[in-house]
Amino acid sequence: MGNKSSLLLREEEIAQIQEETGFTPNQIERLYSRFTSLDKNDCGTLSREDFLRIPELAINPLSERIVHSFFAESHDDRVNFLQFMRVLAHFRPIRKNRENKLNSREEKLRFAFSMYDLDNDGKISRDELLAILHMMVGVNISEEQLTSIAERTILEADTNNDQMISFEEFCRALERTDVEQKMSIRFLN
Amino acid sequence: MALLTPLVSVAISILYTPFLLLILCIIFLASIGKSLGVRRLYVNILLKLFEYGRQHIEVAKKLQRSDSSDEEELTVPDDKPPSAVVKENGTNGTKMTVIERQEILGPSPELNYRRVQNGHRAEEGTGQGETNLEFHFYHCMDLIKAGMESIIEDQVTSVFEAEELRSWNLLTRTNRQYEFLTWRLTIIWMMGFVVRYFFLLPLRILIFVIGVWWLIVSTACVGSLPDGPLKQRLNHTASILSFNFLSRCISMVITYHDGEENRPRSGICVANHTSPIDVLVLMCDNCYSLIGQRHDGFLGLLQRALARASPHIWFERSEVKDRHAVANRLKEHISVPDNPPILIFPEGTCINNTSVMQFKKGSFEVGGTIYPVAIKYDPRFGDAFWNSSRYGMLHYLLNMMSSWAIVCEVWYLPPMRRAPQETAVHFANRVKAAVARRGGLVDLMWDGQLKRMKAKKEWRELQQEEFSKRLKGE
Secondary structure (H helix, E strand, C coil), X not given: CCCCHHHCCCHHHHHHHHHHHCCCHHHHHHHHHHHHHHCCXXXXXXXXXXXXXXXXXXXXXXXXXXXXXXXXXCCCCCECHHHHXXXXXXXXXXXXXXXXXXXXXXXXXXXXXXXXXXXXXXXXXHHHHHHHHHXXXXXXXXXXXXXXXXXXXXXXXXXXXXXXXXXXXXXHHCCCCCHHHHCCCCECC | CCCHHHHHHHHHHHXXXXXXXXXXXXXXXXXXXXXXXHHHHHHHHHHHHHHHHHHHXXXXXXXXXXXXXXXXXXXXXXXXXXXXXXXXXXXXXXXXXXXXXXXXXXXXHHHCEECCCCCCHHHHCCCCCHHHCCCCCCHHHHHHHHHHHHHHCCCCHHHHCCCCCCXXXXXXXXXXXXXXXXXXXXXXXXXXXXXXXXXXXXXXXHHHHHHHXXXXXXXXXXXXXXXXXXXXXXXXXXXXXXXXHHHHHHCEEEEEECHHHHCCCCCEEEECCCCCHHHHHXXXXXXXXXXXXXXCHHHHHHHHHHHHHXXXXXXXXXXXXXXXXXXXXXXXHHHCCCCCCEEECCCCCCCCCCEECCCCHHHHCCCCCEEEEEEEECCCCCCCCCCCCCCCHXXXXXXXXXXCCEEEEEEECCCECCCCCCCHHHHHHHHHHHHHHHHCCEECCCXXXXXXXXXXXXXXXXXXXXXXXXXXXX
């Protein structure tokens, strides 16, 4: 029958997650029930397959990068609920007059940056950008065009001429973008 | 033990007569097609009880969690009946949504749901042809957000599991675990448990056994008659009678809408599929021919019994894959005008009654008139959805017979025909949209086979194509 009652969320855990991520207890409970429903084997952690079982995610061109972002802190290739919540916390809308630890504009930008930075070295190289472009467009744009797009994008943003985009250059390039809106998910209740 | 036996025998002899009378009464009422209205009264009482329980829980939870949230305060929402609710995200239906979806990717990208219609495209300027593709770092953000949204909530995975209830219905069927809140609730729950399992369940099992026996006997009798209009009329009456009797074994309260105008007499009837109980629901009001795979055992027994009295289409396991054979049998059946309408569930699998998934085009290619029917179960009373990966058939039947009641609404929609230039797929989608709209269900473009299979590679490639188009400014 799938006895998940052993994984019931305790009040202290809810409080801890609320403290770290800023979600309300209601939202935490809902996300926990989502977490357990994705966890088909009832083991309290999620694997990459568990994520990719969601059809809408599986057909998303950036699915690997998105799923990978959950496993950044994981050692055994599995995600527990706290890690799950920490990543989702980046997408909380920014509240004025409240403390925003994980969902500030800078944190959101850092998350977006990590999407491009494949080897996690703090810089986006031309090859990394090309790889992401490949993921997003598939075979619909030719190799030469993609390369020229990648080079042009880097050229525009690269201010210190090292052929790579650092996090500061990335932020500057996105100065006029409404990151708060693009990287926030609004909860309905 | 020695004292117990005479006590038991006394109890049985006392209760025997009224019990028998009760059974006879039920049979009599079923046979004249009337009902005492007991079930509706029962259902109304239950509703009041659930409402009380729900309010009580919300209050108790509020007290328990006395912290102040940074969201709006918890108001206890009214528990409306399912079809009255229109949800966020541009969808009609009762599925509970947690977040505001910005973009929902789907198997056909032109149908991708996008909330803000191209607000940022204006920044890029008009498309200037392939040589001037503008890519910015923010282009990936839409996809990332869509991906994250789908991790929090998606249209498909929830549809293969029991629907989550907003309120508690004494079956503890909400996805959240049952926590101890107050003594009052626990006592109510325990009483509910006792009533359902020790009073209703045995009674229902008895009715079920009698009902099946009656079905077999009546179909044998009708089957022994020579073919002709008399046999068909008798079959129609006998079938409705037996199924009405069987419906009492799960306390079904069904409301039929628009039956006078749109009840099918022939052709093909399509409906959304939630469980095998759908057949029971529909056959209480009209006589259909069923189509399906031949089974062994108990189900096979029923199939053979039904086939004696009326033409049904049962396939051997090997023939099931052969689409032409299926289509031919269908055509054969509907070409005889006196044959009862065929009942088909084009989704191909059980869905949890919050949504309608893709209708397979097979039954829409055959020609003839399609009579769509929408079935919506009221989730507050019992979960009719059969989650075949979780429960076997027997376990499912036990669940059905120990729930409070099965309350559902059936809408007969006006008949539809395929337009001359219309493809079967387009026609199927048109019918699906009509069924979803009428039943208050979410209209999904996803294939029901996703229950067992993975998403196709082509769909992802189509999304990549869609993104490329966006880049090019198309």
